[in-house]
Structure formats: C-alpha cells, structure tokens
Amino acid sequence: MQLWRSWDDVPDDLGRTAAVIGNFDGVHLGHRRVLARARAVADERDLLLVAVTFDPHPMAVLRPEHAPTSLTSLETRAELLAGAGADAVLALPFDREVATWSPEEFVERVLVDALHADAIVVGANFRFGHRAGGDVRTLTETGEKHGFTAEGIALDGGPQVWSSTYVRTCLAAGDVSGAAQALGRAYAVRGTVVRGDQRGRDLGYPTANVPTDPMAAAPADGVYAGRLTRLDTGESYPAAISVGTNPTFHGERARRVESYVLDRTDLDLYGVEVEVSFVERLRGMVTFDSVDELVAQMAADVDRARELLLEFADFTRYSFRCHGEFTTLAEELKSVERYLLLEQARFGERLQVTLSIAPEVLPVAVPFLCIQPLVENAVRHGLETAEAGGHIRITARDQDHECLIEVEDDGLGEDPDHVRRVLAGDRSVDSVGLGNVDGRLRAVYGDEYGLVVETAPGAGTKVVVRVPKFAPGVHA
Numbered sequence: 001m002q003l004w005r006s007w008d009d010v011p012d013d014l015g016r017t018a019a020v021i022g023n024f025d026g027v028h029l030g031h032r033r034v035l036a037r038a039r040a041v042a043d044e045r046d047l048l049l050v051a052v053t054f055d056p057h058p059m060a061v062l063r064p065e066h067a068p069t070s071l072t073s074l075e076t077r078a079e080l081l082a083g084a085g086a087d088a089v090l091a092l093p094f095d096r097e098v099a100t101w102s103p104e105e106f107v108e109r110v111l112v113d114a115l116h117a118d119a120i121v122v123g124a125n126f127r128f129g130h131r132a133g134g135d136v137r138t139l140t141e142t143g144e145k146h147g148f149t150a151e152g153i154a155l156d157g158g159p160q161v162w163s164s165t166y167v168r169t170c171l172a173a174g175d176v177s178g179a180a181q182a183l184g185r186a187y188a189v190r191g192t193v194v195r196g197d198q199r200g201r202d203l204g205y206p207t208a209n210v211p212t213d214p215m216a217a218a219p220a221d222g223v224y225a226g227r228l229t230r231l232d233t234g235e236s237y238p239a240a241i242s243v244g245t246n247p248t249f250h251g252e253r254a255r256r257v258e259s260y261v262l263d264r265t266d267l268d269l270y271g272v273e274v275e276v277s278f279v280e281r282l283r284g285m286v287t288f289d290s291v292d293e294l295v296a297q298m299a300a301d302v303d304r305a306r307e308l309l310l311e312f313a314d315f316t317r318y319s320f321r322c323h324g325e326f327t328t329l330a331e332e333l334k335s336v337e338r339y340l341l342l343e344q345a346r347f348g349e350r351l352q353v354t355l356s357i358a359p360e361v362l363p364v365a366v367p368f369l370c371i372q373p374l375v376e377n378a379v380r381h382g383l384e385t386a387e388a389g390g391h392i393r394i395t396a397r398d399q400d401h402e403c404l405i406e407v408e409d410d411g412l413g414e415d416p417d418h419v420r421r422v423l424a425g426d427r428s429v430d431s432v433g434l435g436n437v438d439g440r441l442r443a444v445y446g447d448e449y450g451l452v453v454e455t456a457p458g459a460g461t462k463v464v465v466r467v468p469k470f471a472p473g474v475h476a
Helices: 029-045 058-062 074-083 103-114 136-146 164-172 176-183 291-311 329-350 372-383 416-423 434-445
Strands: 002-004 017-021 048-055 088-093 117-123 149-153 187-192 208-211 222-230 236-244 256-261 273-284 326-328 351-357 365-367 390-399 402-409 452-455 461-468
Touching (some): 029 048, 136 149, 176 273, 208 273, 326 329, 329 351, 329 372, 372 390
Antiparallel strands (some): 187 273, 208 256, 222 273, 390 402, 402 461, 452 461
16 A cells, blocks of 8 residues: 655556545544445456545644544554555645635646546545535536546445544543444554553553543543554553543643553563554543552453453454454354354353355455354344353355355344344444444445344344455455
C-alpha cells in the first residue's frame, strides 16, 4: 500500500483509477461498505483503487474549537483503508486555501489531474468544496464532462447509519462494545509505554502506562477488559485496563491508559509502542476510601476481565489487526475449534458437536471470525441454561457460486422478535455478536448476504451464512 501525503507525491505515470473520498476516521463499517463497492468497480475495470482522505480533519482548520477527537492516526487510517481494499491512500493536506476551492476546482485538481479518475464512489451524504457546495450529484455532472462515473453508497447499519460521530458517542459513554459493532473490530489506542509512579507494581498489579492524546478519542474513564499488543513483535496479551487519573490517590495527574497484563509480572514494556484494544467495560471510575478497598476491587476486576477474555474467547473476536480482515474457512474453523475446546472442558459430555464440512469450500475466503460468534451464540443462548446440554451441528457445503454455512443447535431457541431486533441493530438485546456479524457480512458482500436465522422458543436455532466463493476485494 502506498501513502501519498500530497498530490505532488502521486506518480506522474499513474494510470486510470477508481477513487473513494472522505475523512474515513475510524474506517467503520459504513466506510467499508463504500470501499467494497469501489473495489468491485476497480476490479471490473482493472483500475487502481485510491482512497482520498484529508489531513488534518477539515474542522480542525475551519473551526478548531469544534474539531472532533480523532479515532485513528493518519498512519493507522491508511493501514485500515488498505485492509479494506485500497491500493493507495492520498492524504490531502487540508488548509484554508484548499477550503476555498470550489467543487469543480477540487474535481479538476485532485480527481482529474492528479488521479486520472475513471470511477468515484462516496458515501451518499458526502459533501465537498467551498462551503460544502458539492455532493454526489455534482460529481455525477462533472463526471460526464471529465469522463468518470460517480455513485453514492448509503452508510447503512440496519436502522443505524454508521458514522465516526456515532463511534465517538459510544466511546464517550464507555460503550466500547457498541463502538466495536460500528467499527467491525475493537476500538484501540496506540502509544509508547512510559514510566509512571509504579504504584500498581507496589500493589501487585504492574501496569503499562500510555499517556492519552487530548485530540485522540479514548473511552470514558473506567475499567475495561481488553488486550495489549506489542507493535514491535506482534505479541498480544489479555489485559485489565484502567482509563483515567486514578482518583483514589490525590494530586494532579494526567489522564492515561494503564494496562495490567493478566497474570504477568515479568514484562518490560518501557519504551515499547503498543496498541491497547477495548473489548468490554467492567465498571466506572471510583474513588476508594482505602488502599485495601482498591486492591480488593482490582482483584475482582482482574477476575472479571479473565472471565470475559478467556472463557468466552472475546479476545479472538476482536483481534482483526493480527489476523487481517479475511481468512480461509479452514482457518476460521480452527478458531471455532479452539473455542469449543474451552466450552467442552466446562460442559463435559453435555455439549456434543458434529461438523460436516465439504473439503472443496475450505479455501473460500470469509470475514475473520464470522462463524465463531454464531457458535458462541448457540452455546450461550441455546445450551448454557439447558440442564441436559445439547448438540451443535456445523455444516459447510458448496452451492453453485456460493459457500453455504449453517450453525444449528437443538437447545432452548429464541423469540423471533428478539432476533429481529438484534439484526435490526438494537444493541440492548444483542446475542453474542449476531448483529455484528450480520452488519459485517452486509458491509462486505451487500444486503442480500445478511444472516438468516430460524428459531422459536423450544425449537432450537439455525443460523445460515451465505458467502460468495469469489468476491472482489475479498482475499485471505
């Protein structure tokens, strides 16, 4: 992937391109929907796909007092855009001169002269040019003059329109699982580990401390379960994470992210660049009356984090950075197998599993961890409260140009209305990631590839996944 930091960096011999345009802060599922369509057009016409973004955010120049906190740095944004299908990223330096360009001037300078655009794909609500005077219709009209096509794609997430503002709102409320649903991955912050007051080490819980950037988004103060990943080696560890200023100990202190790697006191992370990802909020920030009370709560937090991250394997669900956006069905089934080993150790003979997998579909590329959450749903909602346990059947077979995957249990079943609300984006009734998987499948392949769920109380549950065996931009 190439990152061009101005139009002067664009190669002179660049051929015809397809382009997507936007701030792309966070590269959420709505953005990925746009990129998936652009990737399909680029592959169909044999074009290079270029993502055009802005640095800094236009609001930071035009109304700095109202500038939003950033969800991703430019470098991380470029990585995510590449993972979503972009061949190159043009980070357009945004200043007051660029802000004066008319929509037509933007088209001619950037899309025509620099990128030789043959196709443009943007969000349906995209606006550009001086005083946001240009829109999709403007692109379509100017495209007729300059020889490119233009289309706008709705940033759908069921009834929820995914947006960077929505993600920031979730984070401000500490709703990291809601942010993850919109992003298609766990929200994460990056930084270099610095020396703190080492109070955590004295209390038996040494932490890796990462200062927060006031212009970068971070979850609300509180304690979270998540993961800490070394960016130099790729090693990743389950962690209990505190965000805030530690109010139990008086005195001014900067807000920071402190991560205790579960059951590890031997790690030397000073000076190491890390990524801290947030899976679930455990509690808000509390001022304790004594150090003993704090230590007791820290022990409880660590136990709860371990339960979330290990027992239900949520750490794998959100580790997209390590595994990529797509994997083969064969590798996906290995993740399912690891999860089921944990659960069979807990359930014993009460949990029976049957797999029927056609060998010819094992190489098919699928979104990473689109099957394991369905198996977890079968265990937790179908079998966990069933006294006799039950049976889970996982099948995958070739069906013309598609791979058909089914996860079926003979457990308690669910209320169909409950499931409809889940698939419609109601996070208050989510069933272990069903809504997240449904949104990701629709973002990658289109609305016709959403989940199909057959269930009723007492009748068990069957979840059907269809994926094309070959799809533009989908590569394991």
